[in-house]
Amino acid sequence: MRSFLTLGLTVFVFTAALPAARAQQDTVNITPRHGPEKAAETRPERGANIRIDSTLVLIPVAVTDPMSRFVTGLDKENFKIYEDKVEQEIAQFSSEDAPMSVGIVFDTSGSMGAKLQKSREAVAQFMKTANPEDEFFLIQFNDRPELVVPFTADTEEIQNRLTFVQSRGRTALLDGVYMAINQMKKARNPRKAILIISDGGDNSSRYTESEVKNAVREADVQIYAIGIFEPLASRGRTPEELSGPALLSEITEQTGGRHFAVDNLAELPDVAAKIGIELRNQYVIGYSPKNKNRDGKYRRVMVKLVKTTGLPQLKAAFRTGYYAPSQ
Secondary structure (H helix, E strand, O other): OOOOOOOOOEEEOOOOOOOHHHHOOOOOEOOOOOOOOOOOOOOOOOOOOOEEOOOOEEEEEEEEOOOOOEEEOOOHHHEEEEEOOEEEOEEEEEOOOOOEEEEEEEEOOHHHHHHHHHHHHHHHHHHOOOOOOOEEEEEEEOOOEEEEEEEEOOHHHHHHHHHOOOOOOOOOHHHHHHHHHHHHHHOOOOEEEEEEEEOOOOOOOOOOHHHHHHHHHHOOOEEEEEEEOOOOOOOOOOHHHHHHHHHHHHHHHOOOOOEEEEOOHHHHHHHHHHHHHHHHOOEEEEEOOOOOOOOOOEEEEEEEEOOOOOOOOOEEEEOOEEEOOOO
């Protein structure tokens, strides 16, 4: 199935009815775009999903249309970027599929029993969007988190380990996220992402929600989550599950990622593929901050899309801020 936008846009189409692997192939390139500019290499510093050195901040941005299709083919002139409400000059612009370091945070608590098979399939479909230079790690959590597979380029190793997983215990979701953020300090790629697959909120963590949110805010990681929840009308929905969607949304959105709530297990693999495709089709905007102070303070970032005649209303997802270097 193909869908079109005008003015030279490439539209990545995703529908639940399509097999996840095929979703990557549904693209339309109406007008060839000019070659992407190369973003300068930078040294990772504090600031989630934002890489900063003395002169350049790089922010990945995902753009979707009103039907939630991924839109590529935009140019630098289609974006405006602000830091603490002050417009910045875009110095670098790219839309390359750069190598990534990705952590899988996988729920194996007792309530996941009937959901494990489709969750495994979701990981497999997500891995199909990888490129050869990517690396992955796997953290499983129930009563406590465990690093099951450290960073590896072998995606089959992760899938094989998930084959034998069993569900038991409670849900230490926050501890799992905190462990993943720490593991990311060993990543070799500048672009980093975490995918959480869980069926509820937290009921067993040592770290508090506030502590994890602060860690997420400071980490150089973009976080996505698939929440597998019972329908709202279900009598079996626990208090933790009721709070789960809000928790996952708050954690992911501040990193420029997203939370996908799923109540139909059959949709899991397709949703995972959609996340993989989104990570592969992001713009990277670079700017040299007008505020040169190295004060270690949090700076808020806003990306706006310039309205273009003939295009629908597009939406940008991006990191909402970063910490400036302190020295």
